[in-house]
Amino acid sequence: MTGKDPVPQAKAAQQESSLESRYRKLLEAAPDAILEVNQEGQIMLLNEAAERMFGYSRGELLGLNVESLVPASMRGGHARHRASYAERPNTRPMGTGLELQGQRKDGSLFPVEISLSPNWIAGSLHVIASVRDISERKSVEDRLRALREQYTAELTIKNEQLEARNLEVERANSQKTEFLASMSHELRTPLHTIIGFSELLTEQLEGPLTEKQQRFVGHILQDARHLLELINEILDISKIESGRLELKRESFDFSQIVEEVLGGVRHQAATKNISVENKNSFRHSLYADRLRVKEILYNLLNNAVKFTPDGGRVWLESFGERDTLHIAVCDTGIGIPAKEHPSIFEKFYQVGDTTGGVREGTGLGLPITKHLVELHGGSISVESRPGAGSRFILTLPLREPGT
């Protein structure tokens, strides 16, 4: 069958033909290949895109069986599809979910998307097929998929590495805790007898001691206690730093523990003739870790007594204001230079050469105190000048956390 342009109708269809040529232009402008195929499978109409897409000339395509445009392996199936389409013809995409391919004149294959519509011509079913070349889209999709798979593989490896590292860290951490626990235990055991027997000696119940012997035993006792303090504080600070310290909060009478703590430092203060005053005005209960609050207050008061020369004064002020308990531990001691204020809360820092030889303590008391205050949700700061005494100011929340 040769391709023949349809002969224009009689002049009454002049309008018709101008409309027709506009439709033809529309068709020719379409980027997708558009074909009309008859019941036998022959191509009846086509557009320029079809020529370009499949590599045939118009003359070659007209009358050509549409199966020639289908890859050889799919041709049998294609014929069957056409038959089943004829049974239920409607406008729909072809082969949803299938990977469709077209075959060019040179035999090369390319991926396509196809939509079909029925067109009845003189009682016979013709099928209009719109074919889209999706090679470029497919290659982009394939590239994206490959990239995604690559990233997923890399992510999986990274995750596995991270998990392995996490396990290592956890293991190291728990080893460290076990080590600390057993070390602390091992160190305290001999101290038990060192301190115990020293105390017995000083009690002189096993016989009198000369003044020198008393003094010597006193030295042993003092340093043994110092060692114990150091061990306890190292354990504490390592617990705090590894996040393992838990507060045991309860409601307790604040003024009572103030009394207890002040009582604890009065003995030491008396030996230096330092007065210890209670200026607490908070008479309610505090919801906090009782033991740790005592530790905080004791630490600050102990420092106050330690750094105050004979005849000085140490006192504790406190008051409640809305949701906050304000506490200040004050002394008339040697004071701390402003430039050292940040450093005093650091581990092992001991106030410098201006302290006139006071170099006792472990250097851990203030860092631990600061941690404990902050664990409670409070804050601590210092006001001090050399020669003008010191004020350690801390706040503790009165509300239960979260209420």
Add this chain to the structure above:
Amino acid sequence: MKRILIADDRATSRELLRTVLERQGYAIIEAADGEEALQKARAEAPDLILLDLQMPRRTGYEVLLELRSDPRHAALPIIAITASAMQGDRERALAAGFTGYLTKPVALAQLRSQIHSLLTDGNSAGPGGN
């Protein structure tokens, strides 16, 4: 005269406690490990036991549980002594049935007063921690 059983695997620790407590007027029985502690507790019927928790051949906990399972010793004052200082240790000990809990180094004054109150109240004391 009240009798106190001291169980600790270190001889110096035992000597320390013996010295302190004999001065208080108590008679002392010693045990060097958990097994011996159990034997002597049953054989000698002490009025109070000081039990170190880290002993060979039976831990302090094991000795406690064995003793408490016997109705004769259900109310016997048994004080745990340990150099461990991990959080929760005290609560665990008291929950397990120890009457008291002391950490080494033991403050002698505390030891004396705790034992005194446990033995002069006629063994009816509750947990009397640190």
